[in-house]
Amino acid sequence: MGALGCWLVGLVAVVVTGMVSGFYLPGISTTSYTQDSPIDVYADRLESTHDSLPFNYYNLAFCEPEGEKKRTNMPNLGEILMGERDELTAMKAYMLGDRTCSIQCTKTLNAKQLKALREKIQEDYYMHLNVDNMALVIRGTSGEGSYPILGMPIGKFQDGDAVLHNHYKLLIKYHKSEFSATDLNIKNRKDDEVFNIVGFEGSPESRDYEDASEKEIVKQCKNNAGKPLVVSSNPAGQKITFTYDVTFEESDIKWATRWDNLLEADPDLRHVQWVVILNSIAITLFLTALVAVVLFRTVYLDFARYNNIDDSAEAQEETGWKQVNT
Known part of the structure; x- marks a missing residue:
């Protein structure tokens, strides 16, 4: 077989492969959940409005899921074109299962890691989380009312100090699906009631748990006690505990229109990375x-x-x- 024949065989193989894998585009088909179905929380990247260079989520010392750091979410078409990859976080959620003051992990950060945190807080970096390909937003306010802001700031500067957001309040909005429980996308079927995720909102907070025990950390967290967590410059390092809440709320928004809310996002944080696109x-x-x-x-x-x-x-x-x- 000549070179031309080899090229024809290769072309046919590519076309057939594309036809086989072309029946499903991640992020396009609905994913249905039943009660207590696990919901993975993924992190995309760290991005700043002042710096056009994005960073991987785990470039900073955030909590890693045990033995699952390399597990990534199947990217949708837009993420493939942009070269983005979602990585699993240590936060866990289960459909309709509210969680209060769950501990991600407690880590002792060295001087280098603390310096990186301070720099990224000063440069106003945001973390981008998502569940079921639904991007997390926080609510901003203006004279015209509230509006969604894509991403969640990793911290803020307060009185000259870098304050780290180490407690995340997550709100997952769901809509009762009109499909039956025979849907092939349903995970861990238990009954005939199925749900679709139609919104994902967050609210970051800063809480200094110091060297408290796990039981005391949960108590302080529930009482909203303690002062903000200031990132230390101590060469010996600093112990930091990350916690989070998960709340579920029923919504009238249908899955087909769940992205409409993101179109109203703050234009300053919805900027397009033109350098990345042109590249x-x-x-x-x-x-x-x-x-x-x-x-x-x-x-x-x-x-x-x-x-x-x-x-x-x-x-x-x-x-x-x-x-x-x-």
Whole structure:
């Protein structure tokens, strides 16, 4: 089989593979949950309105799920094009199961990690979380009312100190699905009542639990006691505990319109990373041109080789008749 045949076989294989995998695009099909179904909380990236350079969520010393840090969510089409990957966080949620003051982890951060935290807080970095491909928003207020803000700030500067947000109040809005429990996307079926996630909101807080025990941490958290957690500059490091709440709220919003609310997001935080987009377009065009040149040269050489074979055969045939006539 010549080079042209190999290219044709490869092209058919690519087309068939695309047809097989093209029945489902992550983030397009609904995911239905029953009561107590696990809901994974994913982190996308850390992004700032003052710095165009995004960072991986685990570049900072956030809590990691035990043995599952490398587990990533199946990206949707937009995330694939933008080169984004969602990574599992240590926060756990179960459909309709409210959680109060759950502990993610307690970590002792060294001086280098604390310095990185202070820098990112000063540069106004936001974390981007999502559940079921639904981005987290916080509520901002203005003279015209409230509006959603994409992402959640990792901290703030207060009286010259870097204050870390180490407690997250998460609100998951759900809508009772109109589909039956025979839906293939349902996870851990227990009854006929199924739900779709239609909203994800958060509210960050700062709480200094100091060196309290786990029981005392939960008590302080529930009483909303304690002062804000200031990121230390102590070379010996600092112990930090991360906690979170999860609350569920029924909503009239249907799954098909759940993204409409994000269109009203604060334009300052909804900015598009033009540098990343242009870079992706440039790489795509370069690779496309490279493949086109290679394909053209291969096909051209194949046809040229076949033409040479025909010319040689005709020349031999003509030469043979001349020899007979002579």
